[in-house]
Amino acid sequence: MSIILFYLILLSFSLTQSCNIFVGMTCTCYESIDIRCTMSKQVPLTLISSIINKNFQSIDIKFNTNENIQLDSDYFILLNQLFTNTTQYSLTITLRFQNFDLFHAKTAAFRNLFQGINTPYSRLIIELHPIKAKSIIFESNTFDNIHINELSIYADSLTSSFESIFNNTNIMHLNIEGATVIHDPLLVSTFTGHIQSLKVTRMIDIVNSEEFPSFPVQSYTIEAHKMRKLDALSFLNYKQLTGLNIIQPDVSITPKILYGLENLSNLRSISFDAEHIADGALKYVKHIQTLILGPYLKMLDTESLNSLTSLQQLDVRYVQFSTLQANTSCALADYINRRRLFDLIVYLPQENMDCDCILIFLNNMINNNDNEQIRKCQSSNNDRCLFSSCSIVSEYFTRKQKENDIIQVNTPSIITPSIVSPLIDFNEQDSQFYPDSQEERTTIKIYMEPNIYDDEEVFTDTISITTITTTTTTTTTTSQLITSEESTNQFSTPFMKRLIPEVKTYGSTNYLIVSWIPFAIIASCLFLSLVIAMVSYIIYHKQHTVSFKLIPQTLPII
Structure with a gap:
């Protein structure tokens, strides 16, 4: 483990290096594409060298000082x-x-x-964390002639009006979080900014037109945290109000809270991150096209879901399905399963760490029967899903289990049958004759060899297989196992009698059968051994015998 940690530290050092880019700043470069700098005392931005890397994708500068910060015109132009x-x-x-x-x-x-x-995409993020409140000042045209895809500002206040700060800008998405944004109706006529969408996020008790004034933008989204009351009727003249996000309200979402939203015809998206959405609450937003549910949701009424007849997108990526009440999760599953047939776009969570059965079911329905989650959770969750309290889920897993079961058929084996050559009988009198068809009958006799060493009498079992083939594509296969005692009484027709062969009996014997072959082999071996011994003796005798010559005898000397 220590070796792995050591290599990770070496890798981090190899990817991170100190780099000097600006005067008076401490900078660190990451993989030569990201740079992070810290300034402890504000000085004008000045590059150390003109020969620098121009392939950065992210620049992060932190101004950490307890002094006043003053940004002059074109202060950040060198970043380009x-x-x-x-x-x-x-x-x-x-x-x-x-x-x-x-x-x-x-x-x-x-x-x-x-x-x-x-x-393809440019983003500017500005975070302001002062020591005391209301110490942020933006003069008019602060973002003059800026063309950007996204601008996000995190502050407690902006002091100046919206029309003054963002005049002469071209911003696709503008996000302002935490600040009270002031609206100046007198500057609307001279406002030349082009802002496609604006989202204002605040923590507030009462949501009304005073806290969220109207701004000259094409699309307007209000996001309220810890809300207690919603005055929907105050937004009747907000033609650009297209989205409403209610995050962790201190009250339940009831019909009284949402009353009046049905009059906002341009409201297309709504988000709820609340524990309880009461019965009938969503009937006031039945014209919305997008519904987003958050992780705090615990209870949702079934009838409220069914009232969303115009819904085109349902986002449940952040919903904790394992913490939902049983009726709520089952109602969501049933609604999604029915509405997906009507082209409802559903965004589901990417992870299912708890192996929730309803989430597995929804992933398989939405992702064209992708069984990946079933395979991951099968060992620990299969039985629980089969007996789920949600009927559509239990029925789905029961059907899946039946499809995956393999039916094993055990076929009895036949021990070394002796098959006689098939006998083909063309006698047309034995069966019904059809003049317009040709009939072929094949009889196969299978004899089971008896054991001749048994003391009891064993009869031959006959398996008769008859195959009849006609031009009307009719095939009949008859397989019967009969004995000799039943053959006489069981079949009476000439054809069936002809299928039963004459029974051959094997009598039992108590004699000991001795074969002459072993004795012949033993005698042959003895004779061969004798011949080999004689030949060996003759050869040995010739090699050790000495020849003598005849010596004439003489008389003895006296």
């Missing part, structure tokens, strides 16, 4: 030099201002950021 003119990657600039007494951004402080850079 850290990007290439054309890139296929998204580019992000994050500016964090912390622990300051006063923040003052002058006119055109963020002017022309990302100018002349061709990128």
Whole structure:
């Protein structure tokens, strides 16, 4: 384990290196594409060298000072030099201002950021964390001539009006979180900004037109945290109000809370992250096209779901299915299963750590019977899903189990049958004759060999297989097992009698049968041994015998 940790540390050091980019800042480069710098005392942005890497994709600068921060015009224009003119990657600039007494951004402080850079997506994030409240000042046209895909501002206040700060801008998505945004009706006529969508997020008790005024944008989304009361009738003239997000309210979502939303004809999306959505509450938003449910949801009425007849998208990616009440989870599953046939787009959670049966069921329904989650959770969750309290889920898993079961058929084996050559009988008198068809009958006799060493008498069992084939494509196979005692009484027709062969009996014997073959083999071996011995003796005798010559005899000397 220590070796792995050591290599991870070495890898992190190899991917991270200190780099000097700006004067008066401590910077760190990550894989030569991300740079993070920290400034403890505000100074004008100055590049150390003109020869620098221009392939950065993310720039993060943190201003950590307890002094006043003042941003002059074009203060951040040098950041454009850290990007290439054309890139296929998204580019992000994050500016964090912390622990300051006063923040003052002058006119055109963020002017022309990302100018002349061709990128598929550009993002600017500004985080403001002052020591005391209401110490943030944005002058008019602070973001003058900025063309950007996304601008997010996190602050407690902006001081100036919306029309003054974002005049002469081109922003696709503008997110303002935490700040009270002021609306100036007198500047609407001279406002030249082009903002496609605006989302204002606040923690507030009462949601009404005073806390969320109307702004000159194309699409407007209100997100309220810890809400206690909603005055929907105050938004009757909000033609641009298209989204409403109610996050962790201190009250349940009841029909009284949502009363009046049915008059907002342009409201297309609504999000609830509440524990309880009461009966009949959603009937006031039955015209919405997108419904988003959050992780705090515990109880949802079935009839409320059925009232959403215009719903096109349902987002339950953040719902904790394992914590939902049984009726709620089953109602969601039933609604999704029925509405998916009418092209309802459903976004489900990517992970199912608890192996929730309803979530497995929904993933298989939405993802075209993808059994990946079934395979992962089969060993620990299969029985529980079979007996689920939700009927559509239990029926689904029961059907799946039947489909996966393998029916094993045990076929008895025949011990070494002796098959006689088939006898083909063309006698037309034995069976009914059809003049327009040709009939072929095949009889196969199978004899089971008896054991001749048994003391009891054993009869031959005959298996008769008859196959009849006609031109009308009719095939009949008859397989019968009979004995000799039953053959006389069981069949009376000439044809069936002809199928039964004459029974051959094997009498039992108590004699000991001795064969002459072993004795012949023994005698042959003895004779061969005798011949070999004689030949060996003759050869040995010839090699050790000496020849003598005749010597004439002489008379003895006296």
